[in-house]
Amino acid sequence: MDTKELGSTESAILNSAKEIFERKGMAAARMQEIADEAGINKAMLHYYYRSKQLLFEAVFKSAFSMLAPQINGIINAETSLFEKIINFSNNYVLFVLKHPYLPNFIIQELNRNPDFVKQIVAEKNFPNISKFKQQVDEEVKKGVIRPIKAEQLFINIMSLNIFPFIGSQLLKGLVNVNDEAYKQLMEERKTEIADFIINSIKLK
Amino acid sequence: MDTKELGSTESAILNSAKEIFERKGMAAARMQEIADEAGINKAMLHYYYRSKQLLFEAVFKSAFSMLAPQINGIINAETSLFEKIINFSNNYVLFVLKHPYLPNFIIQELNRNPDFVKQIVAEKNFPNISKFKQQVDEEVKKGVIRPIKAEQLFINIMSLNIFPFIGSQLLKGLVNVNDEAYKQLMEERKTEIADFIINSIKLK
């Protein structure tokens, strides 16, 4: 596949590995397939990354470091609570269009390997909702929004944004629409989600 | 493992296969492990189910037939819209406590194999939201709830209920709570979700 210089072989491997791992998951991914995708010999994978496990971890960390700023940047921005909700919903849809398999990959592998969470959480760039929490508590106290735990609100925001993509196959079936119509629904959600949330919490 | 008579070996296999497949997914599951779990010889798996693929399909269909009534029964009940929302949120949490890996398994394998959806949708007991849709449209027209597409409301309900379990590892990390505290949050959601939704759509 394409590379973008920088130890071209090494980054070609990482790119191909990302593609295969994200689409198939650790267990179903094949080293040979990654090598083929990168257009290089299988031995190169081990030359640069030692083992499947280590290659996987490199991919996972790289993937997580794409998602984290997405969450962090918006949740901890210097904007009002409502703006955060609007921005997140809007941006997340755009993000997923660029990386369709990424969120599912992360969630899946995190479930398969719960200990992994601890490693990741320990890292410096791991998102932190403390600022968001403080903001929510304030708005509740000021009577701008109805009483709600910041944790629950955060889970709601994440759920409404992430699940429609992860559960897309199931939802397509249940809602009984084709790919095109579902894509249209997702498009609408860029504003629908924020409306839905703000309507729920805002005290007029 | 335990069996519950009825061709004891065959059902022992299915039970063990469910357990392993749901926890590890198709790709990572091992036939030997399923046999061990069932306390029988590996050849028996093939005697009763021919191949890994067929055993997997049996498990998947069985799993889906547990989830479907959960959705169907409530969404198409003879109750008011608000009652449906309340009942679903309440029941779903109880369901997941009994079958922790099931929803994730279904969504995961459906993603991995999108063609599978068509097969499943064709079956008679596949949930259908037409009644729910009609109900939502009516309530909008009557001015009981604000204007919202039934499909979007449905997706919101599903997202708010299902995602917190599927993404539990990620959310635990982001919200920064331990297993115990997270379980507590899930407990609260039995009522929190319905409140959140109804607050959003209800016109006073």
Add this chain to the structure above:
DNA sequence: GTTTAGTTTAACCAAATGGTTGACAAACTT
């Protein structure tokens, strides 16, 4: 021009894995 260090490949290997076979036993059938 030779050495040297890093890079790449074809061929190979051992373990794991899904699946098969043939013997054997238990349960029906007649």
Add this chain to the structure above:
DNA sequence: AAGTTTGTCAACCATTTGGTTAAACTAAAC
């Protein structure tokens, strides 16, 4: 009771798979 079907198992098989190795190639250093 003899024969037939059904269920069960240990051993086996072919293929796949992650991983290794030794030799060949490349390009910079001397």
